[in-house]
Structures are given as structure tokens and as C-alpha cells.
Amino acid sequence: MEASLRRPLVAVAVALLCCRCGVLSFPDPREREALIELETSMQVGGQVVLTDAEKRLDAVLLKMKQRELMKEEFPPAMHFFKARPLIEASPIFTLLQKMPKGAALHVHDLSMGGVDWLVKNVTYRPNCYMCVTDKSSLRFTFSSQWPKTLPHCSVWSLLEQLRAKTVNVTELDNSIMGNLTVFTDDDPERVYPSQDAIWGDFEQAFQALWGLVTYAPVFREYYYRGLQEFYSDNVMYLELRALLPELYELDGSTHDRVWTLKTYQDVTRQFKDEHPDFFGARMIFSVHRGVNTSTMTEVVERAMKLQRDFPEIMAGFDMVGREDSGKPLWYFREVLSLPAEGDEPLPFFFHAGETDQEGTDVDQNMLDALLLNTSRIGHGFALTRHPVAKLLSRKRGVAIEVCPISNQVTMLVKDLRNHPAAALMSEGHPLVISSDDPAMFGSSGLSYDFYQAFVGLGGLKANLGTLKELAMNSIRFSSLTLKQQQDALALWQKRWEKFVSENAP
Template identity: 35%
Template structure:
């Protein structure tokens, strides 16, 4: 458009105004879209739909202030515990103010702990006396039951233990079948203690064929029989998926497990120590957390790793895997999930949830005011 003189200026001003309005209108639309997407992601995140009370909001503000401060300091020093091997990072974690708060938090239950395998994995009984006397699996389960009952007498808030009978999947199918029959027998005799059966190790849950026995015990190779363990576990009606490290590689399987409300048991420190992932910020479960996939946090082998309790694993999840956006809602959801997805009876779950709520409220009051 050519503008020859003052008589054309009104047209020029109108054109410029139209262009400016179009620009600002477009920018406003972009900002609205951006805000909508960020809000949508916030709601999708694990715990994103929880509504916090006034006290919880106060506690969350304090917790997140400490978290962001520690993360900004890590960006300057490049010293960030979740990015380091746990054996090197443990003393740094223990100096964290965030960790000290997480130690106070009632985390309810650990749903995956390897304490003692009741199957005959090593060719003999696992429990024996110094005199040489050996005890069978039934004696072991009964002893666990009696010790737990005595502990409850002095610790009334302790809800108890559940035992998952296990064996190693590298064994002959006939041996595994016998272990399953043993587990079923123990379940019949101790219905409130024995919760289920698990096959340990990274090999196939179906009958093992010789060509597959040389496959390493990891889920690095997508498409192998090991990689398909998750699918087979779902077909066998599992109620939880241990580790589920390869779940993010299988979108259809992931959607199926989500639809069935089957959580994965995330054991971050175990995954790192066993070299499945080095920097926990890059843990594949980060994607699942961002989309709200059901999950619980466990420590797997805490005694071996020197990670007593669940606080260390919760720290790694909260600071590393969850990134800057994981807040008190995430922690609260994870705590409640450990009750929801446990093998407790519904009456036990309701009782335990009430006990946890009282402890949670006290924790929130302490964080918000002290």
C-alpha cells in the first residue's frame, strides 16, 4: 500500500491499529493456551487433583521454599544428590533440610522389601539354628506372625506385616510349580499373613527355553522376553508391578495397567545402585509421575544399601524424579497409595488410614508452625 500524503494518514493509522490489535490478540491467545496447558499438566501430575487444607498449604509453602533453595544451590555447585550414586550422596542427603522434613513425614508402608526368601532358592532351608537344626517355611511364617503380634502389643499403631512367598524364575518349571503349591498351602494356613507369590529375578515368567538363558538380568533390551515380563504379569492378574522399569516403553501395556488400577512399585535407590539408571532425574518413572500413573515408593533392599526406612527413597523421588513441580500433594498421594494398594483387608485399610490421617495432621502442624 502506497501512502502519498496527509490525506492517506487516517487509512494508515487504521491499518496499523488493526495490525497491532491482531498481534496483541494473538499474543493473548497464546498466553491463555500456555496457561491452560500448564494447569492441565499440574492436574495430571501424581497428586495433582488433591485439594490441600489451609494448614497443608502453609506446610507446602515452607517445604517448597526449602526445596527450591536447595535445587538452585545445586544448579550453582553442580552437586545434586539424586544425580550421584547413593553411596556417595547419602551423607549429603542427611544434611538436607528437605530430607529432615521427609523423615518426619508418616510414609505408612513399604510394599516391597526383600528380607528373606522363603523359597528354597539356594538349595536348602533359609532358617536354621546355630545348633544346626533347620526349620521349614511353615515354622518361619508362624514365627513372623508371633513376633509381629508381640510388636503390636507395645506399638498399637503398627498394623502388621504381610509375607509374599518367593522363588527364582531361573529355576526349572517343575520346581517353580512346587513353590507355588507351597505358597498356596501357606496361604491356607496363614490367610492373614501370607499375601501372595512372587518370582524373583529378571528372567521370563513363562517356561524358560534354553536360547533365552543367556540374556542379562535387566530390562535394557526392548523386545526381549525379559522386557515382556510386565505383559505376562498383567495376564496373570498381578495386583502390583515390581519396579516396572520398562513400562514406559510399552504404551498399550501402560494404558492397560492404568485402566486396571495396577500400580508399579518404584525403588529408586535400588534401581540406581543396581545400575539401571545413574542420574535419578532421568528415571523413566518421571514420565509416569507426570501423568499420574498409580505407583508406590519402596526401598527394595534397604539393609544392603544402608537406606534405613523409606525417607531416603522419598527424598530421591521428591527432589530428583519429581523435579521442581512435585510438592506436598505428590507426597500425600504416595503415602495414601501405600495403603490403597496394599494387600490389607478393606477393614484394615480403613483402620490404618484413620491412624495415618492423625499422624499426617500432626506432621503438617509441625511443618507449618515450627
């Protein structure tokens, strides 16, 4: 809420409470209503004025949510792997799939699209080889000749030959698919008893994906299909954390990061041409936070040059990987100060606060991200434990990129009703909803995370105004220029009005 709008309500509430101080009498219902109204006005969407059609749709949503809360199995209170079929059966989820959600601002490039296509299409292509590591994970490569054996990996098998002599090919394909995600049909609490366990499998799955997705012909198709997946889920714009890998060809030759970035640019333009109501995508060049200072210096300098040479597609820079086991932001403070010292624009979009290890060096990442002038904070799960960082992010308008399913799967929170972002939503803190690594979690697009945020984090208080503001936030807090944001919001508004008119009774 704008400060100018909130101030009169706050003044009234304070005056009412002060008048009652020390008075032992039956509470005035008018005072109670005023305080409830104040709290409601402060939440995300609390100042959104709904049209008559929006009010009718909001009433429908409220009834849906009341019925959802009465069910014995409440999806936000369950692990997502168990809750997914219940979510998919929910009429709220069906409605959210139709809703124009604006932008997805926290998605990783190599886990943005479903793995079914990779297994059923890509691994069936000629010259696809697979080996098994000593950790029982898989590695893939495409090669015109038999590849050299990797360290800690079995001899390569040509998948075409392996399938020809396999009795149950479906079982083999399912096994491959299981290696490309952390999703499991078994009890997830038993399969992943700790954060170390889930992160270990997550990193192995990512490495298994690597050889398939970084094959140049596949890379173009995978990115296009990823855009299609989000577009089909009514997302009109994306900002991807992109490692910009060196892509390889069948003969073993490789392309540099500039070539990869140009590929992103070309495919994005093609997709926009073919889908005029899609607004585009930009890349946040990322590096693993486990690198040393020398490598980080090289990467930051490269990022500055890419930002200068490709302003259309480059949004900025970030560090990725498990925060608890990586180096804290403060460790790289001198390197990360290079853009400011050289007067080179390089916006930061730092992952920070994706931890429950209170009081550690890593736990200070959110404050350090703000000191380094980050544009947004990825995850920010620990923000409510840091009042100074919370105050600064609110004052500066630095949005928190909330990824509910990711935080639950990586065991930061069990019941999403207890997610710290529930308090941030109640306070109207600047935030956006995103899906992080949907392919890894057996999710897709943005609707699953919107469901968890709307039903779990928001509870009965969250209404259509909440959804509307979250969608608009995703454009307002994007890296787009002010003019581009205005154009995107105008395009979104048309889609929103159509959505309301088609679904309001």
C-alpha cells in the same frame, strides 16, 4: 485423577488447541494457563486439596527444594553412595523422616535391616564360624561343633579365636561389613563398571548374609529389628518379599517353611502389641526365578497351601533374582496358572520390567505379569517403553512399585531426574515408592527413596500433595482388605495431621 474430574479440563484444553489450529497469532496467556493447570492436575497429587496448614508447609517445602536445586552438587544426579551424606544434610530429608509414609510394599526380608548389628553383635556371639570363598566372599554358620568344610571355601575359623589373634579387630569387622553390603566408600563407578559387576557382588553379599540371618535365634531378632527400623522411619505397614528359608539351630537341626512363617507371624503380633500405631506386616512368598519347572511347581503348590492356611500373614507370591539372567514369566505360564485352574486364591506381585534390555523375552515380563493378573508390578522400570502394558496397568489400577535407589545402584539409570517413573508421576500413573534392599545399599527405611522420588523424579512440580498421595497410595494398593485399608488410612490420617501441625509455620 478421577476420569470424571479430568474430563472437563481435557475438553477445555482440546477445544483451545483446536481453535488455535492453523492460526498464526500471539498465543493467549489464558490458554497457556489452562494447559499448565491441566498438566498440574494430572500429576500424582494433582487433585489433592490442601488445607491452610498444608499450604503453609508446602510453601516451606518449595523454598527448600529451590535451594536444593541451586546447589552445585545435586544428590539425585549423583550416585547414591556419593550422595548419601548430602541427602542426610538436607532439611527436606529431615522433614521426610518425620513424615508418616504409610507402607513399604517392596522390601526383601533378609536385607531389610542394617548390617552394623549383624557384625557388632551377631558375629560376636559364641559358636560363630566364618570361611572365605574362592571368590573372596564370606560365609558364616553357627554350630555346636566344628562345621564341615564347604565346597570352594577355606577351612572354617571360629570368629572368637580369629579376633583374639587379630591385631586390628576394627579392620576385620569393617572387612566383614563390606562383605554384607554392596555399599562402598570408593568411587562406585570404578568399583562397579557394569551391571554384571554390581549384580555379582549383590548376590555374593546376599549369600554372606544368609548363614547369619537364617540362624533361628538371630532370625527372630533380625526381623524385629527390621520392623523397628521401618517404624522409626514412620512406616506403619510392610509387605515383604520373603523366601521363607529353612532356619537352623546350633545342633544343625532345621525348621521348615511353615515354622518360619509362624515365626514371622508371632514376631509381627508381638511388635504390634508393643507399638499400637503400627498396622502390621504381610509376606509375599518368593522363589528365585532361576529354578526349573519342577521346582516351581512344588513351590507354587506350597504357596497355595500357605495362602490357604495363613491368610492373615500371607499376601501372595512372587519370583525374585536378577530379571535379565533369569527365566521370563512366560516360561512358567502353565505353573503360574495352577491357582486359577484350581480356583485357589494366590495373588501375584511380580517383579517385572527391572531391565533395560528392550525387545528381549525378559522385556515382555510386564505384559505377561498383567496377563497373569498380577496385583502390583515390582520396579516396572521399562513400563514407559510398553504402551499396551502401561495402558493396562493404569486401567486395572495395578500400581508400579518404584525403587529409585535400587534402580540407580544396579545401573539402570544414572541421573534420577531421567528415571522413567518421573514421566509416570507426571501422568498420575498408579505407583508407590519403596526401598527394595535398603541394607544392601547403605540405606534404611523409606526416607532416602522418598527423598529421591520427591526431589529427583518429581522436581519442582512435586509438592506436599504429591507426598500425601504417594503415602495414601501405599495403603490403597496394599494387599489389605478394603476394611483394613480404611482403618489404616484413618490411623495414617491422624499421624499426618499431627505431622502437618508440628511442622507448618
